[in-house]
Amino acid sequence: MVEEKELDLVNRGLMLPLMEEFYTIQGEGFHKGTAAYFIRVGGCDVGCHWCDVKESWDAEKHPPTSIENIVSNAAKYSDTIVVTGGEPLMWNMEPLTSGLKANKLKTHIETSGAYPLTGTWDWVCLSPKKTKLPVSEVYEVADELKVIVYNRHDLVFAEEQAAQVNENCVLYLQPEWSVRDKVIPLIVDYVMQNPKWKVSLQTHKYLNIP
Ligand SMILES: C[S@@+](CC[C@H](N)C(=O)[O-])C[C@H]1O[C@@H](n2cnc3c(N)ncnc32)[C@H](O)[C@@H]1O
Ligand SMILES: Nc1nc2[nH]cc(C(=O)O)c2c(=O)[nH]1
Ligand code: SF4
Ligand SMILES: [Mg+2]
Numbered sequence: 001m002v003e004e005k006e007l008d009l010v011n012r013g014l015m016l017p018l019m020e021e022f023y024t025i026q027g028e029g030f031h032k033g034t035a036a037y038f039i040r041v042g043g044c045d046v047g048c049h050w051c052d053v054k055e056s057w058d059a060e061k062h063p064p065t066s067i068e069n070i071v072s073n074a075a076k077y078s079d080t081i082v083v084t085g086g087e088p089l090m091w092n093m094e095p096l097t098s099g100l101k102a103n104k105l106k107t108h109i110e111t112s113g114a115y116p117l118t119g120t121w122d123w124v125c126l127s128p129k130k131t132k133l134p135v136s137e138v139y140e141v142a143d144e145l146k147v148i149v150y151n152r153h154d155l156v157f158a159e160e161q162a163a164q165v166n167e168n169c170v171l172y173l174q175p176e177w178s179v180r181d182k183v184i185p186l187i188v189d190y191v192m193q194n195p196k197w198k199v200s201l202q203t204h205k206y207l208n209i210p
Contacts, residue, residue, distance in 0.1 A: 007064075010064050011092075012092060013091050013092030013093060013094055014067060014095050015066050015067065016064070016065060016067065016091055017061075017062035017064055017065070017091075018039070018040070018041060018042070018062055018063060018065035018070060019040040019041065019042040019056050019061075019062045019085070019086060020040045021037065021038060021040065022040075022210045023038075023077040024038060024204065024209050024210045025203075025204060025209060026082060026108075027201075027205065027207070027209075028125075028146065028172075028174060028201070028202055028203070029146050029170075029172055029174075029200050030125070030143070030144045030170055031080070032200070032203055034080060035078055035080070036078055036080040036108070037074045037077040037078040037080070037081050037082070038082045038084060038210070040053070040084050040085055041062075041083065041084070041085045041088045041091060042056050042057075042058070042062030043056070043059030043062075043085065043086045043090045044057045044085055044086045044112075046114055046129050046131055046132045047131050047132070048131065048148075050148075050150060050176050050177075052177060053085075056085055056086035070099075071096070071102075074100065074103075074105065075100075075105060079106055080105070080108065081105050081106065081107055081108065082110060083097075083108070083109045083110070083119075087112055087114060087115065088109055088111060089109075089111050089112075089116065089117065089118065091118075092119075093118040094119055094120075096119065097121065098120070101120055106123070107120060107122050107123075108122060108124075108125065109121050109124055111125070111138065112127055112132065112134065113127075113128055113135060113139070114133070114135070115135065116135055116137060117137050117141060123144075124138070124142050124143050125144045125146055126138055126144070126145050127145075127146045127147070128145070128147065128161045134161075136164075139164045139165050141166070142165050142169045143168075143169060144169060145161060145169050145172065146174050146200055147161060147172070147173055148174050148175075149173050149183045149187055150176040150179060150183065151179075151183070152186060155190055162196075170198065171197045172198050172199070173187045173190065173197050173200065174199075174200040174201065174202065177202055177205060187199055
C-alpha cells in the first residue's frame, strides 16, 4: 500500500526518484564556473551510448524522495539550482520548481528535450539527441543549445538543431568525453569557420570535481 501511494506521488511530481544531489561548480555551457547545487533525478530512456551517467537510467534504483526534502536541502547550499538526470522532463517538474521558486532560488534544467516541458525555469539547457528528438516547445524556450560531438556527422546534426531553436539561444558544441582528443580539433576548426557556435568543455572533469 505504501508503495502504491509513493508511486502516485511520483507520478504527480510530489516525490521524485532522487539519484544524488551535490553542491559543485556548473562545469558546462553558458553558466560554466558558477557555483550551483545539482539535483540528479533518476530515469532516462533516451539511450545515448556514450552517456556518462548510465546508473541514472533505471528510475526504480533511486528512492522516491519528497520535493519538500529536496527543496529544503537545496536552499541550504546555493541560490542556483541545476536539475539534471537522467531525463528530468520524464517527471512533472511543476511541484519541484514551485518549491524552489518559493525559496527565491534560480531554477536551471539540463534536458534532452525529449518530453514535454513542465516546471518554471530561469535557464533551459537543451542537449538534443538523435535517438529521441526534442519536442517543439523545448526548442522554443531553450536558452542554450548544447550539442555533444562524437563524430563529424554530429556537426551536421548540430546545424539541423540550431535551425529549430529561438533566435536568442546560445549555441555550444561540446566534445563527447571519451573521444575528446579526436573531436576537439574538429570542433575548434568548425567554431572558427562558423563563429555563431561556441566551444563548451566538461570543465568539472578537468577540475576533478563532481
Ligand atoms: C547526463 S545528461 C542529463 C540531462 C539530460 N538527460 C540531457 O542529456 O541533457 C547532462 C549533460 O551531459 C551531457 N553528456 C552526457 N554524457 C556525456 C559525455 N560522455 N560527454 C559529453 N557530454 C555528455 C549531456 O548531453 C547533457 O548535456
Ligand atoms: N560540475 C558539473 N557540471 C555539470 N553540468 C551538467 C552536468 C550534468 O550532468 O547534467 C554536470 C555535472 O555532472 N557536474
Ligand atoms: S538523454 Fe541524457 S541522461 Fe539520457 S542517456 Fe542521453 S545523456 Fe544520458
Ligand atoms: Mg554530468
